[in-house]
Each structure stands twice: as C-alpha cells, then as structure tokens.
Amino acid sequence: MIKLLVIDVDGTLTDGKIIYSYTKDNNETLKESKEFDVKDGLAISVWNKHLGFKTAIITGRKSKVVELRAHELGITYLHQGVDNKLEVLEEIMQKENIKFSEVAAIGDDLNDYKMLKSVGLSFCPQDANEYIKEIVDIVCSKNGGQGAVREMIDYICKNYDLEEKFLSAWL
DSSP: OOOEEEEOIIIIISOSOOEEEEEOSSSOEEEEEOOOOHHHHHHHHIIIIISOOEEEEEOSSOOHHHHHHHHHHTOSEEEOSOSOHHHHHHHHHHHHTOOGGGEEEEOOSGGGHHHHHHSSEEEEOTTSOHHHHHHSSEEOSSOTTTTHHHHHHHHHHHHTTOHHHHHTTTO
C-alpha cells in the first residue's frame, strides 16, 4: 500500500518555467510566478484530506509561491533547496515509520534520479529527461504542470483499491 507521495515541483507540479518580473521604482521588486494545474491540486487535496495519506514536496529550489501552494493543498512535508532528495526522503520515512515500498514519487530530471530509483513506485511526466524515463515504473501521458501528478494519483487509486474511496469525496 502506498502511504506517502513525493512530488518534485519544477517540471513536475509545474511545466518547469520560472517567470521573473522586476520593477524598479522606490522599492525594487522582484516577483516570481509559477503555474499549477488545478487537477493536480484537487487530486493531492483528496489524497491528503479524504484518503488520509501524506504528501511531501521535495524540491531543489526555494520559492514562496511553492510554500503557498503546499499550504493550500495540505502538504504534510515541504522541503525546499534540497540537494540530496533521497536523504530527505529517508528522514521523512523514518518519522513516518514507512518503507520504500510504501512510497510513490514523481520527478522529471537528474536531481530526482536516486530518489526515483529507491521508491516502491516511480513516475515521471511525459516530457521528463530521457534518463529518468528509462528508470521509472510509469511514464505519464501528461507533461509536467499539465496533469501528470493527477495521472499518478489516479493510477495509484485504481491499482491499490482506493478508487471508490477517492471518488466518494465527490459522490
């Protein structure tokens, strides 16, 4: 049984684009924006709140935008600015007293490699790096930021006898 989802952000939960805008007036302002797919968010929310499982975001960058999104979705663990994702995952697993076989993860690039190789069930978006596509269990049909995370959660619910409970959040 999968008890923990681990999600990368840039290229997975988003399309990988990072948009900066800079305004120079009395206060110099640098703004960052990211786009998130509402379908991913809905599935994550149901996974956390209705099914009662946990989710971790482990990402290499730091972003206030990601912090806000994680809070909105009820993400259990948020780790930003991470160089070694596997090490952070192992710390979470120890806290939760779970094994790799109880973890599903999705990532898109080489900084996710070791983590994806270690978990019980691994996914990547359709537009992931080719090396990542070679090692994951499932290559999603959707690109990063365009429903790949939702596709992962739907797959887990269908294949781990959670579909009825997942759908009951809306029926």
